[in-house]
Amino acid sequence: MIFEGLADKLQQTFKKLRGRGKLTESDVNDAMREVRMALLEADVNFKVVKDFINRVKERAVGQEVLDSLTPGQHVIKIVNDELTALMGGTQSRIMISSKPPTVVMLVGLQGAGKTTTAGKLAGLLLKQNKRPLLVAADVYRPAAIKQLQVVGEKVGVPVFTIPGSQDPVLIAKQATDQALAMARDVVIIDTAGRLHINDELMDELVAIKIQAKPHEILLVVDAMTGQDAVTVAESFNTKLGLDGVILTKLDGDARGGAALSIKAVTGCPIKFAGMGEKFDALEPFHPDRMASRILGMGDMLSLIEKAQATIDFEKAKELEQKLRKDEFTLDQFLEQLQQVKKLGPLEDILGMIPGMGNLKKLQDAKIDEKEFKKVEAIIQSMTKKERRNPNLINGSRRKRIAVGSGTRVQDVNRLLKQFYEAKKMMKRLNEMQKSGKKSNFKLPFMR
Amino acid sequence: MNLFNELKKGLEKTRKGFTEKIEQLVSFSTKIDEEFLEELEAVLIYADVGLRTTEKIMNNVRQGVKDKKINSPADIKPFLKSEISSLLGRDLIRTKISGLPTVILVVGVNGVGKTTTIGKLGQYYQRFGYKIMFAAADTFRAAAGEQLEIWAQRVNADIIRHEEGSDPAAVAYDALQAAKSRNTDILIIDTAGRLHTKSNLMEELKKIYRIISREISEAPHETLLVLDATTGQNAMNQAQLFSQAANVSGVVLTKLDGTAKGGVIVAIKSELEIPVKWIGIGEKADDLRPFQPNEFVEALFDDK
Numbered sequence: 001m002i003f004e005g006l007a008d009k010l011q012q013t014f015k016k017l018r019g020r021g022k023l024t025e026s027d028v029n030d031a032m033r034e035v036r037m038a039l040l041e042a043d044v045n046f047k048v049v050k051d052f053i054n055r056v057k058e059r060a061v062g063q064e065v066l067d068s069l070t071p072g073q074h075v076i077k078i079v080n081d082e083l084t085a086l087m088g089g090t091q092s093r094i095m096i097s098s099k100p101p102t103v104v105m106l107v108g109l110q111g112a113g114k115t116t117t118a119g120k121l122a123g124l125l126l127k128q129n130k131r132p133l134l135v136a137a138d139v140y141r142p143a144a145i146k147q148l149q150v151v152g153e154k155v156g157v158p159v160f161t162i163p164g165s166q167d168p169v170l171i172a173k174q175a176t177d178q179a180l181a182m183a184r185d186v187v188i189i190d191t192a193g194r195l196h197i198n199d200e201l202m203d204e205l206v207a208i209k210i211q212a213k214p215h216e217i218l219l220v221v222d223a224m225t226g227q228d229a230v231t232v233a234e235s236f237n238t239k240l241g242l243d244g245v246i247l248t249k250l251d252g253d254a255r256g257g258a259a260l261s262i263k264a265v266t267g268c269p270i271k272f273a274g275m276g277e278k279f280d281a282l283e284p285f286h287p288d289r290m291a292s293r294i295l296g297m298g299d300m301l302s303l304i305e306k307a308q309a310t311i312d313f314e315k316a317k318e319l320e321q322k323l324r325k326d327e328f329t330l331d332q333f334l335e336q337l338q339q340v341k342k343l344g345p346l347e348d349i350l351g352m353i354p355g356m357g358n359l360k361k362l363q364d365a366k367i368d369e370k371e372f373k374k375v376e377a378i379i380q381s382m383t384k385k386e387r388r389n390p391n392l393i394n395g396s397r398r399k400r401i402a403v404g405s406g407t408r409v410q411d412v413n414r415l416l417k418q419f420y421e422a423k424k425m426m427k428r429l430n431e432m433q434k435s436g437k438k439s440n441f442k443l444p445f446m447r
Numbered sequence: 448m449n450l451f452n453e454l455k456k457g458l459e460k461t462r463k464g465f466t467e468k469i470e471q472l473v474s475f476s477t478k479i480d481e482e483f484l485e486e487l488e489a490v491l492i493y494a495d496v497g498l499r500t501t502e503k504i505m506n507n508v509r510q511g512v513k514d515k516k517i518n519s520p521a522d523i524k525p526f527l528k529s530e531i532s533s534l535l536g537r538d539l540i541r542t543k544i545s546g547l548p549t550v551i552l553v554v555g556v557n558g559v560g561k562t563t564t565i566g567k568l569g570q571y572y573q574r575f576g577y578k579i580m581f582a583a584a585d586t587f588r589a590a591a592g593e594q595l596e597i598w599a600q601r602v603n604a605d606i607i608r609h610e611e612g613s614d615p616a617a618v619a620y621d622a623l624q625a626a627k628s629r630n631t632d633i634l635i636i637d638t639a640g641r642l643h644t645k646s647n648l649m650e651e652l653k654k655i656y657r658i659i660s661r662e663i664s665e666a667p668h669e670t671l672l673v674l675d676a677t678t679g680q681n682a683m684n685q686a687q688l689f690s691q692a693a694n695v696s697g698v699v700l701t702k703l704d705g706t707a708k709g710g711v712i713v714a715i716k717s718e719l720e721i722p723v724k725w726i727g728i729g730e731k732a733d734d735l736r737p738f739q740p741n742e743f744v745e746a747l748f749d750d751k
């Protein structure tokens with residue numbers, strides 16, 4: 001991430017501001033400058049930012065700063081609340097029509113990820129005991145229909161198309177009858193990607209809409225979209241009347257300001273988020289998490305959820321106790337690594353932690369699966385005493401450990417460096433936890 | 448319609464979102480004050496020029512005002528034109544077609560238009576009578592190989608394909624051998640879309656790159672990063688991480704006709720020092736064209 005978190009920036013802005021009391025207009029103005037930059041860096045639409053800043057200003061000036069918070073944290077809280085409110089509630093489902101089949105139509109620009117999303121959506125519906133039918137109506141891009149057929153095969157959902165047909169309207173029209181004949185209850189129409197400024201192709205979508213009578217028209221949007229997201233969403237909305245949005249490629253490091261812009265301008269709920277290449281990687285959209293992400297505060301909640309599902313609580317508690325006493329040893333380091341390994345790729349996890357987004361700093365703390373075995377071997381080649389007190393490990397001990405674990409001294413050095421990094425990181429998290437008692441940012445092993 | 452007018456047409460949205468906004472601002476302002484400058488800053492950010500580059504340009508504008516180079520709002524347009532022109536550099540940097548084969552590696556995140564770009568590149572080079580080969584090293588996305596195959600037929604290129612799910616580095620290896628033995632002039636290697644944050648996929652890309660340069664030492668002669676013009680500031684992250692993995696030498700900016708935000712071109716060049724080499728301004732095969740900075744600036748600021 002090029003831009004460091006808003007939290008850090010605001011801390012700096014408020015450094016000179018000590019004590020408590022009311023937030024004055026100039027405090028708020030200073031803070032809003034940073035918030036504005038953060039939002040713009042996150043690709044939130046310019047006009048949306050302007051309105052938003054004005055609203056927050058109004059709310060923030062003159063407010064008492066909560067006892068437990070620094071002025072910076074207090075402003076962030078207001079900003080975060082407002083952002084979450086603006087994002088709206090969760091509505092992560094497809095409205096199923098009482099009279100089958102329910103028809104869902106996916107639209108969007110080229111490359112937004114419609115075909116992949118169609119497959120994911122079909123997979124999701126399948127899990128909810130629905131019987132979806134995928135409809136390939138992208139007759140333009142070479143091999144697009146073939147792509148959907150392969151996708152359909154992978155998720156185990158039939159794909160309807162009219163071979164050789166160049167008429168997406170006809171395909172969409174016949175799809176409903178086909179669904180009834182095959183006893184499928186949800187029809188997902190994958191349309192060709194098109195530019196919102198291409199009138200001819202936009203009219204084609206309207207024709208498809210008239211013929212297929214979709215219950216839901218969902219706009220598929222790339223989370224990396226810039227300032228233009230608003231124009232795109234607006235055009236599709238005016239032309240077709242959207243029912244919702246699916247945000248794709250959220251597993252990247254885009255801050256995803258587009259989500260906010262689209263919500264603000266169209267009022268359409270964002271229903272799902274595409275989180276990966278696999279076909280089960282379509283997740284419900286969480287407005288609150290998105291707010292933190294746009295602000296560059298990391299996606300703590302997702303991390304916590306992930307961690308809670310995998311981390312052994314007793315062990316975590318124990319670890320936390322030791323951390324409190326600053327007794328983090330190599331034994332715990334290993335234990336922790338073993339737990340973290342269960343969580344999945346470490347860089348994904350670290351990216352979710354506020355202030356840890358800077359990947360460059362993390363290069364040293366990065367662990368891949370192969371490395372992990374090495375680390376295990378190295379730590380197990382240490383004596384108990386060494387594990388408890390790594391400061392003991394001098395040159396000759398390092399040599400012995402390297403020989404014992406079948407690694408090189410450099411590897412041992414690197415591991416020790418990683419260990420100290422981790423120790424620092426744990427400390428930082430620990431301090432964060434202490435300073436912001438009211439915050440929701442809690443790791444299971446921090447409670 | 449001549450080429451320049453076509454370019455202008457393709458940039459119409461950007462002109463509307465950028466040049467015309469500036470013109471409006473100029474016509475409504477009588478003097479240059481803080482409000483004027485703030486509005487100008489807004490126009491730049493709105494065009495996806497990016498915060499850092501906007502800051503750079505705005506500093507120069509303020510300096511220009513101080514030095515009396517800018518005296519009235521009307522002076523802003525020519526000033527910006529020369530600013531942007533100097534940020535972009537003047538000349539087109541072509542891919543040198545030399546040695547047999549010249550290898551072009553095409554990389555980028557998902558959905559930016561890599562395969563389509565390769566098809567159009569093939570079309571472009573075919574007109575000069577080059578012998579072209581495509582390598583379908585996107586073995587991941589469903590039907591990516593088929594898509595490239597259709598393009599290969601259209602532009603009369605050879606194609607090397609493996610099974611879906613096979614090792615992309617092996618496809619690249621086979622293609623390199625085939626290109627050498629068949630005296631191919633240009634080998635264009637397609638890769639799977641990958642998010643720049645997925646380290647395992649970036650490792651895979653590094654491996655492809657290694658194999659290519661092991662087989663032909665100067666290769667790849669060009670690594671093109673395909674960026675979607677509708678992408679916002681994340682383009683910077685993409686460029687940085689792909690450069691680390693595959694030594695990106697140029698950018699292809701696609702879908703420029705659909706966005707009002709061509710400003711990202713300026714940001715890429717000025718913040719990353721990677722030249723934009725191709726721009727896509729339409730759906731037709733010859734709507735992918737070499738990016739000529741001076742022509743681009745002229746088309747963007749052209750009054751008529």
